[in-house]
Amino acid sequence: xxxxxxxxxxxxxxxxxxxxxxxxxxxxxxxxxxxxxxxxxxxxxxxxxxxxxxxxxxxxxxxxxxxxxxxxxxxxxxxxxxxxxxxxxxxxxxxxxxxxxxxxxxxxxxxxxxxxxxxxxxxxxxxxxxxxxxxxxxxxxxxxxxxxxxxxxxxxxxxxxxxxxxxxxxxxxxxxxxxxxxxxxxxxxxxxxxxxxxxxxxxxxxxxxxxxxxxxxxxxx
Numbered sequence: 774x775x776x777x778x779x780x781x782x783x784x785x786x787x788x789x790x791x792x793x794x795x796x797x798x799x800x801x802x803x804x805x806x807x808x809x810x811x812x813x814x815x816x817x818x819x820x821x822x823x824x825x826x827x828x829x830x831x832x833x834x835x836x837x838x839x840x841x842x843x844x845x846x847x848x849x850x851x852x853x854x855x856x857x858x859x860x861x862x863x864x865x866x867x868x869x870x871x872x873x874x875x876x877x878x879x880x881x882x883x884x885x886x887x888x889x890x891x892x893x894x895x896x897x898x899x900x901x902x903x904x905x906x907x908x909x910x911x912x913x914x915x916x917x918x919x920x921x922x923x924x925x926x927x928x929x930x931x932x933x934x935x936x937x938x939x940x941x942x943x944x945x946x947x948x949x950x951x952x953x954x955x956x957x958x959x960x961x962x963x964x965x966x967x968x969x970x971x972x973x974x975x976x977x978x979x980x981x982x983x984x985x986x987x988x989x990x991x992x993x994x
């Protein structure tokens with residue numbers, strides 16, 4: 774039996790993916806994101822992911838008066854402020870039933886794990902304030918509990934933005950926890966060419982596999 778597939782959708786939000794977004798990533802493959810979502814829905818593939826989720830005065834915003842963590846300097850424009858249009862998922866990238874899990878330490882997750890394992894809910898998105906999916910303290914516990922319900926460890930396929938920041942952090946975080954992880958190479962986009970190339974090398978060195986969308990979905994090029 775082939776290992777069960779799980780899609781990992783990283784920060785596919787309007788502020789990152791639309792040209793009018795506050796922190797648009799050039800080359801964001803929006804049609805590819807939508808096609809992967811359609812494929813997942815049609816084939817009952819769970820989608821787990823992350824969403825950048827900030828308050829209006831987040832420390833990393835260049836306009837914020839909030840103090841930055843030691844050694845870090847806020848230098849991003851205001852983006853993905855929760856409740857604003859830019860915070861929303863890109864149109865066409867949500868399954869029919871989904872949950873957003875807040876960035877809090879002690880929220881119960883068992884009922885949502887059951888929903889995904891049973892197929893009642895197909896998408897779960899973890900709110901976060903920094904790069905890694907695992908910055909949300911619920912993510913590690915949720916993934917471990919969900920994957921324990923599978924007959925064998927799943928194969929995880931990562932896509933989203935940006936390759937040299939949050940995508941890299943998600944892929945490396947998954948590999949560090951022992952999960953079989955593959956990057957969908959034509960369903961990512963990076964901020965800089967140099968940063969993207971370095972991120973791809975780092976992920977490959979960590980054991981992250983590489984695959985095209987066509988090879989993943991079985992579509993013809």
